[in-house]
Amino acid sequence: MILVLDIGNTNITLGIYRGKELLFVSRMATDRMRMKDQYAIELREILALHGVEWKDITGVAISSVVPPVNHAVRGAIQELTDLEPVCVGPKTKTGIIIDQKNSELIGADLIVGCVAAAEMFKGPCIILDMGTATTLIVLDGARRMLGGAIAPGIGISLDALTNRTAQLPSISLEAPRCVIGDNTVQCMRSGLITGTACMIDGLCDRMERELGEKCSVVATGGLAHEVVQQCERNIVFCDTLLLEGLRLIYEMNCN
Secondary structure (H helix, E strand, O other), X not given: OEEEEEEOOOEXXXXXXXXXXXXXXEEEEOOOOOOHHHHHHHHHHHHHXXXXXXXXXXXXXXXXXXXXXXXXXXXXXXXXXXXXXXXXXXXXXXXXXXXXXXXXXXXHHHHHHHHHHHHHOOOOEEEEEEOOEEEEEEEOOOOEXXXXXXXXXXXXXXXXXXXXXXXXXXXXXXXXXXXXXXXXXXXXHHHHHHHHHHHHHHHHHHHHHHHOOOOEEEEEOOOHHHHHOOXXXXXXXXXXXXXXXXHHHHHHHXX
C-alpha cells in the first residue's frame, strides 16, 4: 500500500492506494505548531480507524506548500515506518516540463495537479485548484507548465468581507438560488460563488485565446464542486486530483 499526503495551508489531505485503487481519503488540520510526535499519533489513529496497519505501507509520497509542517510530517512518517518519503521538489521526476525561470519556486501542489491532469487529458488543459488560494495553471499539449493565475480563495474573500464591514455576517458558502440575491446572505453567496465562477469562465476564455487553442479544464479542492456547477463552460470536477498526481509521481520515482 502507498500512503500519499498533500500538505496545504489549511488542511492535510491523505489517502491510501492499493495499486491504482484509492482505499480511503482523510483530512486533518495543518498546524505549524504541532511537533513530529503529535503528527505521528494522529496519522496512526487515522490509519487504525480505516483498518490499515503501518507494516502494510510500502511507500510514501508527500507534496507540501508549508515547509515547517513538511519537516514534521516527514519525521512522523519515518518514525512510524522507517521509510524515506518521496517529497515533490525541483529534482523529482514528474514527466512535466516547467517552462519557468524560477522553477524552484513553483508550488508542489501545482506540479502534482499538472501530473494528474496530463494523465487525464491528451491535449492542453487548465488545472483549477480552489484551496486557500484559487489557482489556474495552463499545461500545453507537450506537457509544459506555461504558468497561470492566482486569486484569493473564496474563504479569504469571505473573511475580508466580514472583517472589514460592520453589517455583513459570516455565512455558509453554498451555491445561491439565483444571481440576483433577494437578501444579504443570498447576495453574498452570489458575489462569492457565482462571482468566482464568472471569473473562472473569463480567465479560461482568455487563457485559451492566448494559447491559441481550446483546453480541457479540471477542478479540485475546497469549494470547487459548488463553483463548477455555476460555471458556463464544461469543467471536470476531481476531488482526488492531487492524490492521483502523488500516486503517479511515486510510481515514476520508485518503480
